[in-house]
Amino acid sequence: METLCLLFLTRVWDLIKLGDYLSAREDVDPSRIGITGESLGGMHAWFAAFVDTRYSVVVPIIGVQGFQWAIDNDKWQARVDSIKPLFEEARIDSGKSEIDAEVVKKVWDKIAPGMASQFDAPYSVPLIAPRPLLLLNGADDPRCPVLGLQEPASKATEAYAEAGSADKFKFIAEPGVGHRMTASMVKEASDWFDRFL
Template identity: 70%
Template structure:
């Protein structure tokens, strides 16, 4: 059964879908990839038109298979997953103009009432080699409490927002660890230990537009998270059926797409990350998201001979740096594909980067998907 609750609190709307059914284990994928041409007679099909003409363009397994094949097309060779020990990061790199030094919200994360928590915490730092090249080295921070190593525990992967890093998440990871979870943070592509300057992420986005050989916005990090699931499901201290994934902003997008792509993530809770990219283009609500990574759009504007960033620029950038993001891999198809696993989507009621109106179609399709999964408490 599934439970959905909605309430308004501090200008934030929460939509919670919690189906209590066993998660599906991963199934073999057929790798036949093709970018769907969403134009008919020279005009692009909008989300509304897709809804009228039969809803989602394909079943979840087909969409998932297409997405995984897209990820594979950008990798020259498949490498065996290897693990390398690492040292704690003393001075983490933040790519903000003004690096954050303190967050009352982060520091006030509710921890279990354990007097000697710091002494009980066990910290692991390691690298997973997920593919060839510098960005194929995934830095991982794992916190848990010392105890019986034979006990398999639930795990939570928490993902950081733009320009931050896994060390920023330490208060959250400690809070989860204090409550019996194995808590995991990673540096997303071109962030944290995978960055060499204050402009590494920006430069990677611009390079992707110019060369089209990488997908630094969302998709390449999802590849890492699939490899992370390979590692986590093989650990003796983690219950492989109880691995959750969450994150904020960019991390929320990563959590959304990782849960869509890999059913080993048994529960997902993306925070201010899920949005309708196609809806934003069609309804002229793309400006706030574009402003968050504006350099790549300015580069595209110049290259396309435009005086200003417009819908055409936005659409071409998404198609270049994250193919399918505003079409077959957009929220109307990928959010329902998470069913029947538990899903919590948290968006701000007035967040211009993730307008709630853009989630109406994904929500409708998700309701249908959870209903078809016989989640009889779904509302």
Template identity: 70%
Template sequence: MKTSTNVLHFFFLFYFFFWGQRICFSAITGVMETQTNEAFRSKFLSVLRSRRSPEVPLVAECSKPVENPIFQADVPSSEAIESCPKENIDNLKEMLKEENLHLHTEAGEQGRLPLLILSLKESTEERRPAIVFMHGTNANKEWLRPWLEAFASRGYVAIGLDARYHGERADSKTAYRDGLISSWKNGETMPFIFDTVWDLIKLAEYLTQREDIDPKRIGITGISLGGMHAWFAAAVDTRYSVVAPLIGVQGFRWAIDNDKWQGRVNSLKPLFEEARIDMGKKEIDKEVVEKVWNRIAPGLASQFDSPYSLPVIAPRPLYILNGAEDPRCPLGGLVVPLKRADQAYKKTAPPGHFKFKAEDGVEHEVTSFMIKESSDWFDKFLKQGNSTTSD
């Protein structure tokens, strides 16, 4: 009996020691994951702050509607965004409240962030869910209007904005191209993705202060360049609680290493041609590509690339939608990022908070399927009564 008692005593000691260690290890792991996320955001913020104009008070000023918005290329088709589900309201135009604002995010002309905000004049909710919408390269916030109206009709506060050197922030039809080349030449700005991400951080600060918006229910989405803006803004700022980037998520480092950079580079060809000439090269090659990314968006092809930035969005709901044949966002570059993101979500989020879809037969274009899927995603996690999680 004594031997049996000793054996049981040893068993219970071992059991509690084992589970205690396991619980302790899990707690440590959770702390390490949190510290890793915080370290990522700290490093990213440090880079964003490294090329900033002086800070200014966060003030939103009223402005006027834009009558003739600037498109720096052919006007893209709006067929897909016009298919976005909306409430059947006969007099929707009259029911909508429209705000045209300029939000000051830093000193200088590019520090005036133009906003187009649509919402229903009457609502059953005192504080409503909000979604930020980002346009693609060479477009503007006015092009987003059908998308904004559809979400506003369904009770959201819908926010469109002009990215750096686009729309009201463009003084010519070559403003974005010129801004990119200037960044390559002097290294003083980061017009490709990062400067607009800074604006989105400031925008989140503004939106969480508004009395008509629920600060815990703010989503973000975008198309192409706008998808990249949405992805990186969510990675650095947890106030964006639900995320759905469209045809934007890619692997910059993978593309360089696997000679798949041409699709993305060709979308910004004048920039890379200028760099090629400056580097004395006969043609654009991987060395040119890497140097350009390091110059105009430091860390984009290394520490802030998708394998490292996607996992830190967890546990907030994230739905990535791409085209399966997209040369700008080749699927091979997403294998590792998606695996790491999936692991992060399995550790930190309830089932169903992370989703990826590559639409068959689709290249670099947004489709009605993507618009509908992302619309359902926001309804699932931002509508009243549905819960979201944040870290």
């Protein structure tokens, strides 16, 4: 588990260091640095953007999830299945016969402390305001369930309205799409970067 924790946090740290590098270059306008990623890359983009304001335009694609919402609503299975050996190890360490919400919470607290609490989507996504933020998701995505994104999207909408930049936040859940990036998501992301960069 420690290896996965280090890997996740190292990738976010790498993105912060990338911000350092790009901001120091004479041929880069440091006020025009955008970030995107797909799935785990989208999660990295989301986390890097809420801790590093140099990312001026943010587009996580199928990467934002309400971790505590998934635990509370028994919708964690698809995410767990994507990295099941880790959760199996935690199940064994816990002396349980099956993976349950308690095991899932234990893993999140171990590999990314705060991921299911103060750094979870309802708290961290609004921190990106007032920088342009486009959340792209599949409406049927079992790993990033849309119902678990309602609270983060609502809180982000409020944060952007309070900042006077309501037009800089958008959430699109593409109907009939699961956990995959589509051509229309790529187009939406490209258009968003064209508009704000």
